[in-house]
Amino acid sequence: MNQPVVEFQRVSKSYVRGEQEISVLKDFSLSIPQGQFLAIMGPSGSGKTTILNLVAGLDRPTQGTIHAAGIAVSQQGETDLARWRARHIGFVFQFYNLIPVLTAAENVELPLLLSKLARRERFKHVQAALGLVGLSDRIHHYPRQLSGGQEQRVGIARAIVSDPTILLADEPTGNLDRTAAQAIMALLTRLHQELNKTILMVTHDPHAADYAQEILHFDKGKVR
Amino acid sequence: MTLGTLVIRNLRRHTFRVALTALGIATVILAFNLIVTTVRAWYAGVEAAVPNRLISRHAASLSIHLPLAYRDRIATLNGVTGVTYANWFGGVYRDAKGFFPQFAVEPASFLDLHAELSITEAERQAFLGDRRGCVIGRRLAALYGWKVGDVIALKGTIYPGDWEFVVRGVYHGADAATDETWMLLRWDYMNERRQQIDPDRAGTVGWYVIRIADPSLAGSVTRSVDAEFANSTAETRTETEQAFQAGFVAMSGAIISALKLLAIVLNGVTLLVLANTLVMAVRERTKELAVLRTLGFRPSHLTALMTGEALLIAGLGSALGIAITIPTTYIFGALVAAKLGNFFQHLTLYTSTLLLSTSVTLCIAVCAAAFPIMTILRDKIAAGLRHTG
Ligand SMILES: Nc1ncnc2c1ncn2[C@@H]1O[C@H](COP(=O)(O)OP(=O)(O)O)[C@@H](O)[C@H]1O
Ligand SMILES: [Mg+2]
Numbered sequence: 066m067n068q069p070v071v072e073f074q075r076v077s078k079s080y081v082r083g084e085q086e087i088s089v090l091k092d093f094s095l096s097i098p099q100g101q102f103l104a105i106m107g108p109s110g111s112g113k114t115t116i117l118n119l120v121a122g123l124d125r126p127t128q129g130t131i132h133a134a135g136i137a138v139s140q141q142g143e144t145d146l147a148r149w150r151a152r153h154i155g156f157v158f159q160f161y162n163l164i165p166v167l168t169a170a171e172n173v174e175l176p177l178l179l180s181k182l183a184r185r186e187r188f189k190h191v192q193a194a195l196g197l198v199g200l201s202d203r204i205h206h207y208p209r210q211l212s213g214g215q216e217q218r219v220g221i222a223r224a225i226v227s228d229p230t231i232l233l234a235d236e237p238t239g240n241l242d243r244t245a246a247q248a249i250m251a252l253l254t255r256l257h258q259e260l261n262k263t264i265l266m267v268t269h270d271p272h273a274a275d276y277a278q279e280i281l282h283f284d285k286g287k288v289r
Numbered sequence: 290m291t292l293g294t295l296v297i298r299n300l301r302r303h304t305f306r307v308a309l310t311a312l313g314i315a316t317v318i319l320a321f322n323l324i325v326t327t328v329r330a331w332y333a334g335v336e337a338a339v340p341n342r343l344i345s346r347h348a349a350s351l352s353i354h355l356p357l358a359y360r361d362r363i364a365t366l367n368g369v370t371g372v373t374y375a376n377w378f379g380g381v382y383r384d385a386k387g388f389f390p391q392f393a394v395e396p397a398s399f400l401d402l403h404a405e406l407s408i409t410e411a412e413r414q415a416f417l418g419d420r421r422g423c424v425i426g427r428r429l430a431a432l433y434g435w436k437v438g439d440v441i442a443l444k445g446t447i448y449p450g451d452w453e454f455v456v457r458g459v460y461h462g463a464d465a466a467t468d469e470t471w472m473l474l475r476w477d478y479m480n481e482r483r484q485q486i487d488p489d490r491a492g493t494v495g496w497y498v499i500r501i502a503d504p505s506l507a508g509s510v511t512r513s514v515d516a517e518f519a520n521s522t523a524e525t526r527t528e529t530e531q532a533f534q535a536g537f538v539a540m541s542g543a544i545i546s547a548l549k550l551l552a553i554v555l556n557g558v559t560l561l562v563l564a565n566t567l568v569m570a571v572r573e574r575t576k577e578l579a580v581l582r583t584l585g586f587r588p589s590h591l592t593a594l595m596t597g598e599a600l601l602i603a604g605l606g607s608a609l610g611i612a613i614t615i616p617t618t619y620i621f622g623a624l625v626a627a628k629l630g631n632f633f634q635h636l637t638l639y640t641s642t643l644l645l646s647t648s649v650t651l652c653i654a655v656c657a658a659a660f661p662i663m664t665i666l667r668d669k670i671a672a673g674l675r676h677t678g
Contacts, residue, residue: 115671123583124671143666144587151585158674162580166298171290176584178292223584 318610579673
């Protein structure tokens, strides 16, 4: 029934650093059906972030093709990719990456600036997203006035506010204590179960991976 | 919130740096405006020239005079509708600072040919009726507080001795470009005294002013005047009044060129200062910009953000620059007047000068933004996200 939302076909990725060529992915193939919550686990430096970057079109593969949310990501131009990302990709970062000069509400509003929504509409969406992550009482706080767990929840609100097709999470709990991490994972699980979001999470934390529907172990550029 | 909110918040991150940059730009604007104002003052004299007047002078040098007898010969030439003449008097009022242009003229014909010097008929008659009379420009009168009936005592330099002239009229310019700092005195009076001290040079004139029927005749009349006196002991060089004054200006042309070059170079400073500030800002925000791109912000959005920031800083600098230019030009004008008398009588700060400096600065801001924009867009987003620092 399920057409894959993300598909890697024999993808290789290597970086050239000086004389050296570092191979990160080798003939990597992957298929994620609509509505799945997949965790990719692997040690630090194994290429997890690289996979997410390739899905989102933030980087280009050396070989192979990547399809995601209806397009061949690896073959698009910069501007088209940006438009596509705004509609289809929500990205959650390990270090939250909130804009420090904007409040929680303004950070969440950022992706909506790319839509045709009017100011009032945008604010409704922002309130809904911050409500969903349990931060209705912090909307006018700046990132420096929030705890790490709260910042990450703002990060998640920002990633889901425009209702993207795919949610990509790069070690979302990597920088949090146990309790905050559990809250974040509970939140991602809810997004998956209640809103039927397709989630691709990469992590090296087995506790976090346990929340996923499926876990893929990954090392040295290959699935184990 | 809009993109504008983000631009303004970003600016406020480094108030001190932005303030310094804006101040730097303001300084450039000030210097630019002063230079342009000076250059424009220089050229104002040329612009004031009337197209249907020619100036005929000695072919070798302006300091060698021509015989008065040329007047009647010029008057009979085709296309000539009037002739008058003048001598540079070169007197000094009180001390060397009290210098202003003084011309010894034949009153009736000179005023007739220079209709832009308007005086009342009564004043004209008074000037014609008094050999020791003079007519002065409105600005000159205001500068020294002279009025009709006052006696002006000058010390002659070219025509030595103490001279006294009675103000018989104050002219005002028919348009803004007319020089209102002249003093016209009577050639016959000057010549009479010259006869006693320097009889050899008596009866000669510094230059002729020739009115032609139509500006299109300038070329042919110029040639026929010069042909008339070719191979004589005093050959003439005739040109339009405009060319004559441009030549006068050209004597200082090198300085003017240097000033113009300086004005252009100054804008290079704006470019560097602004580009430097923006590049610094972008470097600090490499990761944030990559995050924005991850959210779906397009190259055009980033361009708008950076250009907006550049324009805002440049706008601040321009506003500040204009605010300091206005009083400074005033002080500069007063200083120049104190040092050089009325030499720069057109030292006016025009709105168009302010507009020019502001629009040049804003254009430069757009160019300056191009540097950081290229830096951002050249890098892969993934690389920006990995950026630390
Ligand atoms: N721009 C780059 N240039 C060179 N090497 C890179 C670059 N980006 C990543 N790498 C290397 O690729 C490997 C995988 O990186 P990454 O995907 O970030 O791993 P992970 O997220 O699993 O820790 C690492 O060895 C890293 O050093
Ligand atoms: Mg990583």
